[in-house]
Amino acid sequence: MGLDAIVQEIRAKGKAEADRISGETYQEVSKILADSESQAAKIKAAKQEAVRKEIERLRQQELSSAHLEVKRAMLNARKELLDEVYEKSKESIQKLPADKNQKLLGSLIKKNENSNTKIYSRAKDAPAVKKLTKLGYAGEIDCLGGVIIENEDGTEYLDLRYDTILKNVSERSLKQVSDILFG
Secondary structure, eight states, X not given: OOHHHHHHHHHHHHHHHHHHHHHHHHXXXXXXXXXXXXXXXXXXXXXXXHHHHHHHHHHHHHHHHHHHHHHHHHHHHHHHHHHXXXXXXXXXXXXXXXXXXXXXXXXXXXXXXXXXXXXXXXXXXXXXXXXHOSSEEEEEOOSSSEEEEEOTTSSOEEEEEHHXXXXXXXXXXXXXXXXXXXX
């Protein structure tokens, strides 16, 4: 065997070794790439799920906020309507015909004048009130109508002003009125 044959054999062994190493390297690189792609896919899926959850959370938050805003707007509209009804009621009381007002005052006074000594009314009703009762007329009050009746020493009084009665009736029947108006 000549030198050429030995060189050829060494070259063949070197080439075979290089091919083997190259093949192993290729397999290792392929495995690393596959593992990296798999890991990247897992990370991507996890990130996509996190983003999806965040989007859903934000959507729910916005939806809840929108529902709350609609509810607030509806409540404000209802309150405005109830306030308007209350004001219309006050206007109706102010426009009460004199004969009906006098009849109502007479009824209030008759039921509540016992054991009391003083009575107050609005200026417009003073002549009628003085005719309807034997209580001492104590002065004028600013109101829609009605009277305040007081005991002798002023420690007890009955507030029978139309304003007060309307307010009390309004507060007691607010739910019923709301149900009638808004279902």
